[in-house]
Amino acid sequence: MATEEHVTYCRICEPLCGMVATVEDGRVTKLRPDADHPLSRGFACPKGIAMTEVQNDPDRVLYPLRRVRGGANGSRSNGAGSDHVPEGFERVTWEEALDDIGNRLRAVRERHGGESVGWYMGNPGAFSYSHPLWVKGFLDGLGSHHLYSASSQDVSNRFAASHFLYGSPFLVPIPDLARTDLLVVLGANPMVSHGSVMSAPRIKEELHAITERGGRVVVVDPRRTETAREFEHVSVNPDSDAWLLQSLLHVVFDEGLEDARAIERQSRGVAGLREMVAQHSPERTEARTGVPATDVRRLARDIADSDTQAAIYGRTGSCLGRNGTLVSFLLDALALVSGNLDCEGGGVFGSPPIDYERGAHMLGLATYGKVRSRIGGFPDVLSQLPATVMAKEITTPGKGQMRAFFVSAGNPVLSVPNGDELEAALPELELMVSIDIYVNDTNRHADYVLPATTFLEREDFPLPFLALFTTPFIQATDPVVEPYGEARQEWEVMEQIARRAGFESGPVAPLRWLGKAGVRLSPKRLVEMLLRSGPKGDWFGLRRGRLSPKKLRENPHGIVLGDRWPTGVLGDKVRHRGGKVRLDPPEIVEDAERLAARAQPTDEFPLLMIGMRELRSHNSWMHNSEKLMRGELRRHSARIHPADAAALGIEDGDRCRIASANGEIETEARVTDEIKRGTIAVPHGWGHRGGSWRRAVAAGGANANDLASTDPDDLEVLAGMAHLNGIPVRVEAVAPAPEREREAVATV
Numbered sequence: 001m002a003t004e005e006h007v008t009y010c011r012i013c014e015p016l017c018g019m020v021a022t023v024e025d026g027r028v029t030k031l032r033p034d035a036d037h038p039l040s041r042g043f044a045c046p047k048g049i050a051m052t053e054v055q056n057d058p059d060r061v062l063y064p065l066r067r068v069r070g071g072a073n074g075s076r077s078n079g080a081g082s083d084h085v086p087e088g089f090e091r092v093t094w095e096e097a098l099d100d101i102g103n104r105l106r107a108v109r110e111r112h113g114g115e116s117v118g119w120y121m122g123n124p125g126a127f128s129y130s131h132p133l134w135v136k137g138f139l140d141g142l143g144s145h146h147l148y149s150a151s152s153q154d155v156s157n158r159f160a161a162s163h164f165l166y167g168s169p170f171l172v173p174i175p176d177l178a179r180t181d182l183l184v185v186l187g188a189n190p191m192v193s194h195g196s197v198m199s200a201p202r203i204k205e206e207l208h209a210i211t212e213r214g215g216r217v218v219v220v221d222p223r224r225t226e227t228a229r230e231f232e233h234v235s236v237n238p239d240s241d242a243w244l245l246q247s248l249l250h251v252v253f254d255e256g257l258e259d260a261r262a263i264e265r266q267s268r269g270v271a272g273l274r275e276m277v278a279q280h281s282p283e284r285t286e287a288r289t290g291v292p293a294t295d296v297r298r299l300a301r302d303i304a305d306s307d308t309q310a311a312i313y314g315r316t317g318s319c320l321g322r323n324g325t326l327v328s329f330l331l332d333a334l335a336l337v338s339g340n341l342d343c344e345g346g347g348v349f350g351s352p353p354i355d356y357e358r359g360a361h362m363l364g365l366a367t368y369g370k371v372r373s374r375i376g377g378f379p380d381v382l383s384q385l386p387a388t389v390m391a392k393e394i395t396t397p398g399k400g401q402m403r404a405f406f407v408s409a410g411n412p413v414l415s416v417p418n419g420d421e422l423e424a425a426l427p428e429l430e431l432m433v434s435i436d437i438y439v440n441d442t443n444r445h446a447d448y449v450l451p452a453t454t455f456l457e458r459e460d461f462p463l464p465f466l467a468l469f470t471t472p473f474i475q476a477t478d479p480v481v482e483p484y485g486e487a488r489q490e491w492e493v494m495e496q497i498a499r500r501a502g503f504e505s506g507p508v509a510p511l512r513w514l515g516k517a518g519v520r521l522s523p524k525r526l527v528e529m530l531l532r533s534g535p536k537g538d539w540f541g542l543r544r545g546r547l548s549p550k551k552l553r554e555n556p557h558g559i560v561l562g563d564r565w566p567t568g569v570l571g572d573k574v575r576h577r578g579g580k581v582r583l584d585p586p587e588i589v590e591d592a593e594r595l596a597a598r599a600q601p602t603d604e605f606p607l608l609m610i611g612m613r614e615l616r617s618h619n620s621w622m623h624n625s626e627k628l629m630r631g632e633l634r635r636h637s638a639r640i641h642p643a644d645a646a647a648l649g650i651e652d653g654d655r656c657r658i659a660s661a662n663g664e665i666e667t668e669a670r671v672t673d674e675i676k677r678g679t680i681a682v683p684h685g686w687g688h689r690g691g692s693w694r695r696a697v698a699a700g701g702a703n704a705n706d707l708a709s710t711d712p713d714d715l716e717v718l719a720g721m722a723h724l725n726g727i728p729v730r731v732e733a734v735a736p737a738p739e740r741e742r743e744a745v746a747t748v
Helices: 046-055 094-112 123-127 131-142 156-166 203-212 241-254 260-266 270-277 282-289 293-304 324-337 356-362 387-395 419-428 490-501 509-516 523-532 549-554 586-597 642-648 694-698 738-747
Strands: 003-009 018-024 027-033 065-067 089-091 117-121 146-149 182-186 216-221 232-235 310-314 368-372 379-381 404-408 431-436 448-451 607-612 637-640 655-659 664-671 679-683 727-735
Touching: 027 046, 065 094, 094 117, 094 404, 094 431, 094 448, 094 490, 117 131, 117 387, 123 131, 123 146, 131 146, 131 404, 131 490, 131 509, 146 387, 156 324, 156 368, 156 379, 182 293, 203 216, 241 270, 241 282, 241 293, 241 324, 241 586, 260 324, 270 324, 270 586, 282 293, 293 310, 310 324, 324 586, 387 419, 431 490, 523 549, 637 642, 637 655, 642 664, 642 727
Parallel strands: 117 146, 117 404, 182 216, 182 310, 216 232, 404 431, 431 448, 607 679, 637 664
Antiparallel strands: 003 018, 018 027, 065 089, 065 448, 368 379, 607 727, 637 679, 655 664, 655 727
16 A cells, blocks of 8 residues: 655635645545644644545545436435436536537527626635636636626625725735734634634634733624634624724724824825714714624724724624625724724735736736626626626526526535525526536536546645735645546636637636637646746746745745735835825715615514534535534524523524525524524525535535525625625524423323
8 A cells, every 4th residue: 555645735714724635545545734834833623634524525526427308406316426426417428528518608609699608606716726717717708797706705895895995906904913912803703714814824822822912802793702702702783893883983083093194194085984984973873783882982992092003804794794895994994094004913915926916907807896797787896796696697588698607616506695596597597517526506407517626636826815824925735636536627627618619718818819829828837937927936047046836846834935014015005096095985985874774673573693604614515524514513503692592482402493584494593692682693504405415415404595685685785795694584483402392292
């Protein structure tokens, strides 16, 4: 038996922790944390370790599959990771699949135009340097704007806010954890997420280091999360972040706490911002936020204290309400006016060895509002439109109606609002193709499911994350093993389909022009050229000792590029006139004015539902791992406050029904005082109802997104984000816990 060890890094979530893979006779048999990785230093979360089970899953798709005409769509199955094929599919060769897909795509294009083709890319696609670029190039080659991704259920409004603030959606400040005195965390749970739009593998240590040196960490959240339990917790009403942030700004201005020099040096439009928040004193917003006015004033003073360096950080909890772009905007505006932006201990901006932001602007990829969706007229964010409207884009006639649909590394039936609507629309397509590692709730309806490599079977480079590491860092990895079965990388499949359909799919126009001449550049070659010609590159040997592919291979654990990011760089990065941050864009002011019209809980729907992330779940794709699903508590359950539960006659473990104006679900109730009264928290990503993954389907649970709306009027205006936090709901008991049922029978 030949045994080898390969250094690599995890690509499940954003810390990108170092891993070491044990390979025996071409199969991964073990994954362990890389003790020599300079950032993660022997840490990895349970999901990274359990990737071995995903890699070797007997339910995994390893060969091209074609749906049997007239057959049942695959639901429960024997799995496709061996010689078995999921119900409703048959195994075919790559040539058969690619030829038929190419011919059918060509026909769709001829009948309806290239603008009738759409693509949805799921969250795992963002952790590949090649996948997102080639998806964009595929659609550009067709002339289509139907690009969708998990971003509109996650982070699009953070990028939209950056467009308004800095003139570039790619400029995102990250907290300077190593030097801050006060970290304010709004709607994020880094003890579980390990950071998002911020890569910090050992974030638990970094947060505790703040308090150990005399600083503070303040967590603002409706739930006493795993992070809030270890630090200071400010309990806030769901989806009230915009009011809270405006009140913090109000106090800063009203009490003369603003940093006038920073405002003058870094920004324009402060008068408009001051006017926007003038009516939002903490006393006036207390009923909205649930935070006592005295606490808001105290926190504002602490943030603006000239002797304190404060970093302000928000993530999905603050992004998924009705005004997520406004919230993201206000987070950075508060940092700037308090003197905590582009400075030590505040929000800092990465200067990576590949200047992806500058290159994206040069190539026209850093877009906001360049195009608008056919349904709802929503602006694109980084060329992506709201995934929530995909079903209507399929079913609504007219020019640009989606007639062919590709899905890669995604399961939108489970991850966008009202999956039933999307599932019902899929049969209307003339062609549907999926590239994935499982047959899932969505692609069981596809004409073809094509086997994708896992991240252990491809080379990779953290291109989108280089500016987000809290410590400047770079790493690259080769494949750990050859692809299992007949799996292929997504970009390769896209190119092969495109050629058969008669177009080129390179990520930018010059590469597509070269492709027409028969000259094609692989993703690896492209990134190596960008690295070597970048600010820290070796300029193809002219600058010895600088970054090159050879140097990265010689340092497989990664290279630390500096102790910290430089500050004082904002003026060179901002793309607005004069290099100044814009504090009064009219779109933001108008969105703030819409706050007053927001619906509140009613007698019919008196509670507010929020989502929550679980340590051993990652969206909808890791519920087939035995290690991650083991244990009594690995059941889907909604967290409800004891007082709310008592009023509803619900006890811990009871089945309960949660209903909104858009739908209803049933799940188990977990009664806990970690959740704010009037709030119910429901984990997302559960409720599998079909596909090749047997354990995931058997796990049951409910899909929280069934409670959300796909009405365009209910989407966040400036970025088309789905409204997934703060949904008005009612809750009622369905049945007592099984053990109490048994006890009741026993006493009769």
